[in-house]
Amino acid sequence: MDQNRTPYFQALLDYVDSGVQPFHTPGHIQGNGMDLAFREFVGDNICAIDLTPMPGIDDLLQPTESIKEAQRLAADAWGADHSFFLINGSTSGNQCMMMTALNPGDRVAVPRNSHKSMLGGLVMSGAEPVYMRPEVDEELRMDHCVTPETVAATLEANPEIVAVYLVSPTYYGVAADLASIERIVHDAGKLLLIDEAWGPHFHFHPALPLSATAAGADLCINSTHKMLSAFSQCAMLHQKGPRIRLDRLAMVLKMFLSTSPNLPMVASLDVARKQMATEGEALLTRTIELAQETRARINEIPGLYCFGEELRGRKGIYALDPTKIAVTVTGLGYTGYEASEILRRRHNIQVELADLFNVVALFTIGTTRDAAERLVQALREMARDDRELDMFAPSGILEQRLKRGNFRLPPVPPMRMRPREAFLAEAEFVRFRDSVGRICAETLTPYPPGIPVIAPGEEITAEIVDYVRLELKAGVRIQGPYDDKLRKVRVVKE
Ligand SMILES: Cc1ncc(COP(=O)(O)O)c(C=O)c1O
Known part of the structure; x- marks a missing residue:
């Protein structure tokens, strides 16, 4: 394919060149109605291409023209069978992967050090996590990836598992042995879903770790905005192989997309792909x-x-x-x-x-x-x-x-309810310091890196309370609690 083409960006430029008189959203009408200080700062051109889906410009929800070609070019560049543009980050990518691959009650193997958006996918899909222990590095005091041995042991102990979900690379740049894990997972007849939010560049350089598409993941996500040049929130979901139902995936994607996507964002995905494919x-x-x-x-x-x-x-x-x-x-x-x-x-x-x-x-x-x-x-x-x-x-x-010598990362707390059950259960608030033994009904996540210390359905332990209070004292931002000072925590009502 001609990777120098940017069909979607070109479609927007053609619209601007055509001099059409717009009577459509967005209401700023190519910047005319926009606050002047803002427009002067962001520039006329970005306003001119902030348009809406229409004939000639294509529709991200039902692509038939330039977006279809742009997504095909992306699939070709990343070695996928199909690629899809996302405009709500890898957050929506994680949710889409889970909603596509899993049904309520399905069991899915996930590393406990996943990004919090994985939990959103669990809550929405109603799937049940079987947590895999990532390798804890006591010297660097950080979690690394899950090993092939852990994946194999998890599948052996839980043969009913439907899919294995992995995060690779980690926020700190550590990657898993994807080739070995792919063999284990597919030999066992399971699906492989990979959160490669931090590795959209892997596919374009031989010195970087093996990419998830090259390893043969059934679905994987890339935050194109994180390590490449697309605008914030822009990500891609890649699909490969015969195991994913494309009709289900298409329905899920439509559910997660706005009917009014930001078109400069979509164009930035098209251009970021060309940049990687041609000069990456x-x-x-x-x-x-x-x-x-x-x-x-x-x-x-x-x-x-x-x-x-x-x-x-x-x-x-x-x-x-x-x-x-x-x-x-x-x-x-x-x-x-x-x-x-x-x-x-x-x-x-x-x-x-x-x-x-x-x-x-x-x-x-x-x-x-x-x-x-x-x-x-x-x-x-x-x-x-x-x-x-x-x-x-x-x-x-x-x-x-x-x-x-009394600092330890807190052990993973016991899971007492499925994340979805705890999320939807009747809840009450108790003082955080007195909450030991209660089932948490919200997610507490130091951000970044965005890995929950405790998730809905898990028992709040003394170690968790101690650790979170230390984090708060050290000045970290804890995302997730309804009470943002975390004096109180949301727990399942007893
Ligand atoms: C491993 C991982 N997955 C997913 C996400 C969510 O990505 P996004 O910010 O593109 O929604 C993040 C964000 O930091 C992440 O670290």
């Missing part, structure tokens, strides 16, 4: 080299550690995406949140993610050498031990706990 390898070579060089420089700074290839082969780390720079800052006495604050307030640098121990900086095809230099300089400055104590000195929140 060259662009990514530059990105990978810059990331590797920066990683090595950060590792020369005393007190900081930025893991990389040396960990390949450690349990749960089959391959690594070098473009995620995860810097462990505990050697400086800081939490990741404190380091993130310092980078922002002292150096005007914003990282993608902070957790208790790390900050993660993304290197993408948009990252410049100057930006990398600024990051290294800022980290060097942060690590200087001859600086006077000031407002940016470590608070010591974590250090005391680590020194006492």
Whole structure:
């Protein structure tokens, strides 16, 4: 296929060129009715292509023309049988995968360190999770991927499982052994669904981990907006092989899409695909080299550690995406949140993610050498031990706990009800600190990385209360609770 074509973007340009007088949504009518300050800032062109589905422009819900061709080009580029554009991120991708592959009561193997949108998929589909333990790295204090051995053991112990759902890569850039897992899952006659939100670039460079489509996943999702150049919220769902019912998938996609998609977003997917298919390898070579060089420089700074290839082969780390720079800052006495604050307030640098121990900086095809230099300089400055104590000195929140040796990531709490049952059950609110033993009816998720500490249906344990309170004290944003200060938590009524 001619990957230089951008049929959908072109259809929008043709509409603008044609000089048609619009009497249709959106109501700003190509910017004419828009607030002037906003329009001047965002520019006339984006307003001109913010249109609505119509003949000649095609309809994302029922594509027959340029979107159909654009999605075929995407499937060709990613090695899928079919690709579908999503405009509500991989969040909707996870929900679509589950709603397509699973029926109420079906059992699905999922890693417990999945993104919270997986839980949304469980609640909607009514499927029942069989949690797989990701490999917990006690040294780096983070979860890695699920191993082929864990998948095989889970299927052996639960032969009624319908599908295996995986997250690979993790937010920190660790990838699973997808080829081995694909063999295990398909040999057992199950479906393989992969959340590859963080790996839309894998398919375009030989030095990156094997992509989910290349591994033969039945369905997988990519956040095209995360690591490639599409606008925020833009993602793709890829389908491959004979196991997925395309009619069901088509119905599900329609259910999750707005009837008024943002067309510049859709066009940005078309263009991001062309960019990867035609220049992806060259662009990514530059990105990978810059990331590797920066990683090595950060590792020369005393007190900081930025893991990389040396960990390949450690349990749960089959391959690594070098473009995620995860810097462990505990050697400086800081939490990741404190380091993130310092980078922002002292150096005007914003990282993608902070957790208790790390900050993660993304290197993408948009990252410049100057930006990398600024990051290294800022980290060097942060690590200087001859600086006077000031407002940016470590608070010591974590250090005391680590020194006492009583810090552990909380074990996965027992599941007492299906997520859907707990989500829909009659609920009440109790003081969070007094909630031990109750069944949680909401999701508590430190964000980022967006992995729930507790999900609906799970028993609130003392370890969970302790950990979440530590996270709150360290300044993390907990997404999910109705009471955003988390003085009270939503639990199933007894
Ligand atoms: C593993 C994973 N899956 C899915 C999502 C949701 O993606 P999106 O933000 O594109 O909706 C995220 C978001 O961070 C994620 O980390």
